[in-house]
Amino acid sequence: MTLTGALDVGMPVPPDERVIDVRDLRMRYGTRDVLDGVSFTARRGEVLALLGPNGAGKTTTIEILEGFRMRSAGEVSVLGVDPATAGERWRARIGVVLQSWRDHGKWRVRELLKHLGTYYAPYSTDRIRRPWPVDDLLDVVGLTELGGQRVMRLSGGQRRRLDVAIGIVGRPELLFLDEPTVGFDPAARREFHDLVHRLTDVDDTTILLTTHDLDEAEKLADRIVILGQGRIIADGSADELSRRVAGETEIRWTRDGQRFVHSAVDATPFVRQLFLQYGEGIDDLEVRRNSLEDTYMKLVLESEGEAR
């Protein structure tokens, strides 16, 4: 099965709503095509997850959109501007959460956020007040108590939250998150997800994130774009993607205290039959369509099969 024909279906995004508009993006290193005709859009307020195996071109794509890397060919528009030639005003509307290591170690948390905020002040508008006030920001990322701490003394998770705070200090209209929750414990991950929801719901921020955590992608993303071998192999909501991939649905239930598991291509008639047969005897019914992980694995394997 090929998905290429299905890609243009889905809702067309009106041009003025397109925060990211990528058309036929190509990137070539020597004779190797890292990106081979990538096209997708993101609309205002949308959370878009970019998935794909290592080497599929995720990082290259995101770095081109961030304006950190030149492309070989194709059209790219981010907030209506070509990142390759965009100026400081454009930069002020973009947030990038970088994977920090040990930079600014001697700075204190509050001092660093306050200082970095001043760079955005000239770009404040009536609609978006820049920068984000430091106290509110510390509160949002849960670092209020650590405001006076030196950055080098933060734990890994705290540092990551500081990275996020730095990424959003300028109240970006578009935020790039490259593998944001690597190294987070489950509680920190949950808090981070809440923060992302807050950003999109309250501030209408558009977010492009890459991740290897499919569960995270499913929870956060309105839309998922899967890259494989430098091409887009799927584009849609988690639900749409799983519908597109032929797969079996898992049905679990109990009857007379005994557990049953069954896989069916079409779950609805099966469940109907089940109730006709046993009625009240059925308990704890669960119907699970392909998980995003199943869908993802199928799509990636398929695209690799085609390439060979």
Next chain:
Amino acid sequence: MMTPLRAGVARGGIELRQTLTNGIDLFTYLFPALLLLGTIFFMRDAHVPGTTFSLGASTLPSILGMGLAFGGLMTVSQQLVVEREDGTLLRAKATPNGMSSYLIGKAVVVGGMTLVSLLIQLVPGLLLVGSGLHVSASGWLMLAWLVPLAFLSTMPIGAVLGSIFENPRNMGLIILPIFGLVAISGIFYPITAMPGWLQGVAQLFPMYWLGLGMRSVFLPDSLAAVELTHSWRHLETFGVLAFWAVLGLALAPWILRRMARRESGSAVAARRERAIATMGR
């Protein structure tokens, strides 16, 4: 626009204050000062060849000149290499006007650090070898142009060096030639004792001229007699330093831009991987 300048100065100020409030940085201020003062102390009874002037007293200004060159060349290049590896520069790139402010901040912090080191060496140094050193009105005037010109002639070159070398573990390639320059530039030992061709080489670089300039500020004019051509050569000092300033200011923006263009998350990640791999060994 004023903002990059103001943000850069603020940045430099914060970082300078940080160097004065943590142990490691204070040690890097004090340790060289102690070594140099020790050197001067043991030279105090020796005399500049052919005179009765204390060798220690004549070495102190040379050391101050060397400090100016070190600050501009070594501190700038070192910080640039390290902060490129740890992602500070990438963060600057991700911030509006971040790169210009970063560079202005670097100039402020390195300039400040160099002046602090200078004072830490000068004040106790004067107590040790005080007699004979004094700064006249024209000496102050000279300092007023020599110190800024020292920064202008060395910092851009330091930035260029720091942009060329990607790996902090290759810093030796920058440091060794600079120490070589110290050896031949008449800082600890009169340049007149060097073979002619080495004198020629030394006079091509700022190090010699900064030492000479500082000697002309602090030493009595009679000591110009032991210098090359028996003069302080202010005009030549200005000329050579200005040449390096122009060269550096012409090269640095281009090379810095080229370096900055290559910065990206994956470039920093790759360096981090490499650094962690090397540390493990």
